[in-house]
Amino acid sequence: MGTDMLRNHLRNAVLAAAALAGSATAHAAYDVDILPPGSPIARQIYDLHWAIIWVCVGIFVVVFGAMFYSVFKHRKAAGAKAAHFHENTTVEVIWTVIPFVILIGMAYPATRTVLEMKDTSNPDLTIKVTAFQWAWQYDYLQDGVKLTSFLATPRAQIEEWERQGEKKNPDYLLEVTQPLVVPAGKKVRLLVTSNDVIHGWYVPQLGVNQYGIPGFVKDTWFKADRPGTYRGQCSQICGKEHGYMPIVVVAKAPDEYAAWVKDQQAKSPVHTAAAAPAGAAAAPAAAEDPNRKWTLDELKAKGGEVYAANCAACHQPTGKGLPPAFPPLDGSKVVNGPKAAQIALELSGKPGTAMASFARLSDSELAAVITYTRNHWGNKTGEAIQPAEVKAARK
Amino acid sequence: MGNAQPGGYYYAPPSHWPIVGSTALLIMASGGVMLMNSIDGGGPVFGVGVAILVFMLFGWFGTVIRESQGGLFNKQVDLSFRWSMSWFIFSEVMFFAAFFGALFYARVYSLPWLGDADNKLLWPEFRAQWPSAGPYLPPQFSPMHAWGIPALNTFLLLSSGVTVTYAHWALKMGNRKGLILGLLATVALGFTFLGFQIYEYVHAYHELNLKLTTGVFGSTFFMLTGFHGFHVTLGAVMLTVILLRSIKGHFTADHHFAFEAVAWYWHFVDVVWLLLFVFVYWV
Amino acid sequence: MSAAAPAHDHGHGHHDDHAHAHPTGLKRWLFTTNHKDIGTLYLWFSLAMFFMGGTMALLIRAELFKPGLQFLNPEFFNSLTTVHGLVMVFGAIMPAWVGFANWLIPMQIGAADMAFPRMNNWSFYLVVPAAILLVASFFVPGGAAASGWTLYPPLIIQQGIAVDMTILAVHILGASSIMGSINIITTILNLRAPGMTLMKMPLFVWTWLITAYLLIAVMPVLAGAVTMLLTDRHFGTSFFNAAGGGDPTMFMHIFWFFGHPEVYIMILPAFGVVSAIIPAFARKPLFGYASMVYATASIAILSFIVWGHHMFTVGMPAAGNLFFMYATMLIAVPTGVKIFNWIATMWKGSMTFETPMLFSIGFLCLFTIGGFSGLVLAITPVDITLHNTYYVVAHFHYVLVSGALFSIFAGVYFWLPKWTGNMYNEKLGKLHFWLSVIGFNLAFFPQHFLGLAGMPRRIPDYALQFAEWNMWSSIGAFIFGFSQLLFLYNVIECIRSNRKSEQMPWEGADSLEWTHLPTPAPYHTFETAPVIK
């Protein structure tokens, strides 16, 4: 019997047992397996995992079979008399050598997979992944496309402190504003890094889990077998919203992918700033005109969206923050003080605190969000900050 | 080994010193936290903690010295002291190993990585070269030259190793004068070393622009030499105590573990310095 | 060795003068230099911390009972996770083992006390301020450290005052552990009774000798690591900051150089306890004593070169990954030897199944499951898919709870008669065992499935497909947690009852504390050294 067959047999047995256990709630997700692999590496991982599990189950059955046999047979209550042996070099050597040999058997295929995983040469395309608290930014180095990917699940579904949350989406916590789009069947190399703390770019079905380490670029790769959607989450604790930092990869057939790239390039020409965050899709697709004058209301409207996507996690939708960790903006001295200081703060962040630089936002987004904070809640400065002012403040 | 004589082994009676020490550390830690976070009153709280700790050290060591002078420590107790001092020094070795590890890791792995092709995305200008203050901080600083004061300091410490060995030899020979002179020389060399070290720090800060904040070079440089200097200070203070005790005539040719413990410690500090000289200043 | 009356009579009547009058009341406990008193202090302290850490775990499990945020805000959740880990590791498991060491080592090697009784007291009274700092850190502005117990920068650099308190607590704990270990090593090497050669020492003593060595080797390294965190936080150094040429992964390397040996520090004494209990209840000498000693030593040595298995996802070169994978897998060999030896000890014995034996058998099966999941994680490619998921959480609770904690229970039940002179209530002991086993497996086995399905750890809220197993896990955790109240009750009931224990409650026990000392053990252990043949 091939190991594959054996594996499938035993697996089905486990699945059946689990299904039984869960039969009361027929819709329930009593998964007991790694998610179906979606890339060659993920498939190797999948096979390796089950091979090792079955070796371990085998050892367990033999070893604890012996123990439970002894527990039943060599009971005092069953009249067993204690023997006196306490040494036997032969068996001791045997049970040192056999595990060793088994381990070599496991190490061999694992080594091959490690070498393959680590081979990032000859990619079809390279994407820079930048993590920050708390979202992902994707930079298509060849095609000049830039995306920012925030959690898309509304807060109202999440927070249930005071009242029942809204009905949760099927992809609750695993949905993003802009997924990473890649061509299926192509080797995609990721250059993973971070802006602030360590995060982990983890998509199990693609067999990738790579820390983004601030100040360093680490590479990894994957190749999605076929078109489809693959979901994952940030795998390294990165602060308050660590649980709210999903990753969605959409693999498209190569021609669809090409069309998508074209479309994106049209939306945000090379070297313009980040794509619009949540809900801002309505914003004009045309390139930003830095000299355009915005009205206060335009800025406030856009700013509200930028705020919800970028700032609310810490400073809260209410603007009250979560003191003392995150200061309130409502009534803040900075927000109600000279605008230059706030522009500078947003651009460079406050080193050593969670308040990171938001220079990655576009001029209009920054202008909008600053205007919004200065004219919302109890703040009433009446000032409309123009994108040009932000632009001038960038060095 | 293994010849326990529970009857003759000295077991300390109940004592209040440990809990005084713990209280001191709790107060010190609280004060330290306050100081580091600019909370008012941190300084005084920390100071109170230090004062209690010093009080405890005098009390505790005073008790031990009295016990020793009272002849309560037999050979087996002496052997316990030897084991414990050896293991303590081993723990110190591992403490320094962490900082040396940081130095080696930064030089051998981090910097080359920061300068490699992929990292050009983040640090286009950076060239990985030791000494380095990293890709972001302005790198205008000079490292410390090995063959100036550091070399002199090496000479001083090595000589102090000789003088302390001489003192030990004299003690075993029953030559009190030699003992005292040897110790005096060791203490003097130790403090001279420290003087030079302080001078070197001033020089680094004012002329070389080499600071604790000078990237990873400054961090490892000051952390390693700083902790070493701290250990030299401790060693020199302990040597001074031993010197005073020698003058009082506390040690005999075959009963002087306190002396040996400090001598071991001093040699350990010496060896660490040699490693520092080679890896921090020289190569 | 069969059960013999104590060779020397050290009954209560035998009054000595060396330790003078014992102080009573509060003074006795504050100033004590008696190894048994100090052991008792450690054990009670550990139990208190276990309940504290357990309460945090139950809060975590309550929040994770269903998706959405019901009770805790995410920052506080992270603090709970962090402090739960720290409190359990440094407050519950380690002090419990030091408590055992204090009680047992002098008795088992025929010494009168620890080599440095006064320093022994300080070792204990250092863990108290450290615990105060840790727990108080919940109440300072910003809340307790919320970076996970691994304290990785730069996240830890962002956080508040509590982090400094945590760092200083770690320093103080380090000092305590180092002093405790020096004391233990010196006692073992220098205070053995005549004839008690190294290879005659009970395995518990051996495992602690090696554990103490590990502690002295790695606690200073941890101290160094957190010191660098402190200077990065407050004094402008750049050890872990790429901009200055440092590297956050450097912290991980240093931390795990400590961290992996640390997990063996928590499990080796467990091996020692189980090696005492299984022969006692099988009424048969321990199988393969010498290979047990060598296996323990090999595990300790190997533990220094496997740390990279916590870092397979940081982007090490392939050679690094492979080295750490091979080294890690190797540990299965000596650990296997131990498992096999214990089973061979049971083989053809004449077994009975009182509570200590039940917990030991539970340990054997469940620790092995934890070991196997460790092996799965050791396979680099598989770890890629499981790293920082609940699979890891399942793994380490199998080795820590059903490994370390179960053997602590086993040891407590085993030695309670010796410590208190009274027998615990066997029925309640067994009930405690069965409730624990059921609750434990219900709580932690499903976490394997969660991990396989990709649920990250350290998250307060999760996607819908994880809901079912999380619910069961929370139910199990509550069953397990509340069963521990029964343990507390059992211990107190045992102390206050007057079910006097026999001199030899366990037929097969043969180390010195049973054969050469009365039950309960006298306040002063061996006034004159026993003679070991």
Ligand code: HEA
């Ligand atoms: C008591 C504590 C303890 C113990 C004993 C172990 C034992 C082992 N651990 Fe575990 N481990 C932890 C505590 C412990 N661990 C903790 C706390 C973490 C998480 C830290 C954190 O991130 O917070 C962790 C994480 C951890 C990881 C990292 C996972 C990740 O973050 O991605 C890995 C990976 O290799 C690992 C592996 C192992 C291995 C191979 C063993 C081996 O020692 C196991 C050996 C035992 C056996 C294998 C079973 C018995 C053997 C036989 C019956 C012989 C025959 C067997 C074969 C031939 C297979 N552990």
Ligand code: HEA
């Ligand atoms: C060292 C030992 C140890 C022990 C014994 C435990 C015990 C338990 N642990 Fe823990 N755990 C760790 C070590 C340990 N843990 C570590 C190191 C981590 C990683 C931390 C990190 O990620 O940084 C962790 C993380 C961890 C997590 C993951 C959290 C996350 O990733 O966000 C979870 C979740 O289920 C968990 C659960 C539990 C439970 C249910 C228990 C149970 O065994 C607890 C038993 C419960 C009790 C003993 C409660 C007793 C109290 C009562 C009955 C109530 C009485 C109440 C009052 C009087 C007020 N632990």
Ligand code: CUA
């Ligand atoms: Cu980002 Cu966790």
Ligand SMILES: [Cu+2]
């Ligand atoms: Cu490990």
